[in-house]
Amino acid sequence: MIRVIHTGDKIFEETFFQIKRRGKLFNQELWAIVQGIVEDVVKRGDEALFAYTEKFDGVSLNAQTVEASSREIEAALGRVSKEDLRALKLAAERIEKFHLKQETPDLMTSEEGIELGQRVLPLERVGIYAPGGSAVYPSTVLMAAIPARIAGVEEMVLVTPCKSGELNPLIAAAAGLGGVARIFKIGGAQAIAALAYGTKSVPAVDKIVGPGNAYVAAAKKMVYGQVAIDMIAGPSEVLVIADGTAVAAHAAADLLAQAEHDVMASAVLLTPLEALARQVAGEVEKQLPELSRRAVAKQSIEDFGALIVTRDMEEAIAIANRFAPEHLELMVADFVGVLKKVRNAGAAFQGGSTPETLGDYLAGPNHILPTGGTARFSSPLGVYDFVKRTNVLCFSREALQKYGAAAAHLAGMEGFDAHARSVTIRMKGKTS
């Protein structure tokens, strides 16, 4: 049921690209729909926001009800069990502990008569998107809010669609633990547009973070530039590299954990050992029927799962680097040695005793990770995503005299004589 492919097989390259490119095709129709929604919210504000919420979520909101009241939030929190709250608190504590280590200090340098540097300041207001579809992810709310709070963001605003009309208790709990100030019961492209441009009810933010469906992803791309965004999140994926020390049942469990997310999720194992690949295939067959989300996992495994037999470990690592997976599990004897050769991955797990699930929930590092090969050039969400820098330049009159001529020369070289004059006029001393 899950494919076993050798890298020497003709079909290998095709399979590799089919998996890697899943969900990445630009959808002209989707883009046009999202553009219509975004432009309408920009133009008509709340009116459009409420109309789309009624249309897509089936919930009728107004300026009084779009934001969750403190009474609503308290009522939601009252429905969270003590066990759930305790587990969320443990996760929040560990996420905070790790992210406190991500320092973003100012930079100041000085030489004779010249002070140069960069000031680092938090963003003022951040929007967090929390999906509210078939699954809800309070863990993602913690992962988005805690680094923002550590960075010193003044106000965090959460948007989440509430199709039942009611706030999800776990989302409310995570928002509270994360320091979110306000919760709006909206979602989809209309919520992204409202956060980016502001409406009468929803304040405009500086950055929007958090994953969403294809509409949300397209809307985030569309408003990028008006606000910052964390990334354009695609479907989730895991790539496992296994040698003879890997336990087949564990590897299979990890592949299925990824596959249960979503029919577009991808779970791939690379190993030089054909026997291990066959064993893992057997374990997948065995474990799958026991899962509650087996229908989703089965389709994902069939469409975007694969067990790939490589010539050797080097080839497995090279393929992983080409794939640039969101999650990379190394079920290998020499974790440190293999890790050194990893160039592109959102997160790397010592798979023997560190299943991805630990990182998904409470290890501490962020689980909002680059997907779809974007680990080639982007990073896990972190405190650094919630600050911005300002260059600071201060020359004394003497330093200006020393470097002014060269600066004016360079300006002249590019044909900008007004630039040159702004220097030379000061070198002559006060002229007015």
Place this chain on the structure above:
Amino acid sequence: MIRVIHTGDKIFEETFFQIKRRGKLFNQELWAIVQGIVEDVVKRGDEALFAYTEKFDGVSLNAQTVEASSREIEAALGRVSKEDLRALKLAAERIEKFHLKQETPDLMTSEEGIELGQRVLPLERVGIYAPGGSAVYPSTVLMAAIPARIAGVEEMVLVTPCKSGELNPLIAAAAGLGGVARIFKIGGAQAIAALAYGTKSVPAVDKIVGPGNAYVAAAKKMVYGQVAIDMIAGPSEVLVIADGTAVAAHAAADLLAQAEHDVMASAVLLTPLEALARQVAGEVEKQLPELSRRAVAKQSIEDFGALIVTRDMEEAIAIANRFAPEHLELMVADFVGVLKKVRNAGAAFQGGSTPETLGDYLAGPNHILPTGGTARFSSPLGVYDFVKRTNVLCFSREALQKYGAAAAHLAGMEGFDAHARSVTIRMKGKTS
């Protein structure tokens, strides 16, 4: 000729937005053109790339000529004067010196049985866009390439349109000083598409940096996600805050230096002193006719220039923070005091003896800065733009036993029992 407006005037808010929003309207027609070009280059590769280069740049290229040969590069370098080269070298040295201070260290933490961290790695291949229109900017090539080299980027590829068919000598010189490995004589949306997706002749890169015209900006937004981009650069701008210590002639020279860039550039001065505003207006009138680019500067000053008289310094600073300018000059007695209140600016200059031109060319900090209000959430280009992070997670078996139950509980809470099983299967010990 340059407007003098009081913040109490009815027209103030309108003027503020007219200036701030210039060039930010989404252009559906431009987007459709760029989309056609990008999709064609993705589909037909070199063939489309060469056809658009012929159409837009009037230059006929092929697989042999699209990349500048070492002979071409040497010939171009031979046409650079000693003075120009010396000035570029000084700039390169100072840019390097400053950017070497931007450290991006790995993060490793450990507690009992748990090692967590982030590895920081350079991007493998970066593309630099250098415009080749009426003006060329070798300084920008240095500003883009030097931080990338310091980050450890393996290969830097420069694209620049060569409408004459010949490589610009100053661009070639800056590319050499910056450590650029390969130069391609292409530009526009077609060059961005080639860098993002790769063609037979042009290698695909991980990130594209550097400013360009509206086509280039739209293409960068379009390919964002396939590759990283630095930012969507808009027209340049300066905002000057001046008190009684400012010299009117200097302030006027700085406004004009900005205005000469481009008819879409903006130059605004804020001061509580009406007399100073009038003086600066007079100086602008006086200095403008002496400039070689006076036609451009005049139009920019008329369309997007203003001298704004504020109630007090506090209001001037508040307006600057709302504007979030690319360049902020503080021509004030208390530079440090005012700077502390600045929340949003790409770069802040002690304007008395630090005209923006010093920062544009050789002070050291980067001149590729967020424009159009994006300083609210983004930063000057830096070494940090050319690295990415990978989370690393390693739990011992004992640590897994300690935290496994909580992780499994959280997974179950979100409805993911396969996630929970990937933990519990390991807690029971080897099962296969």
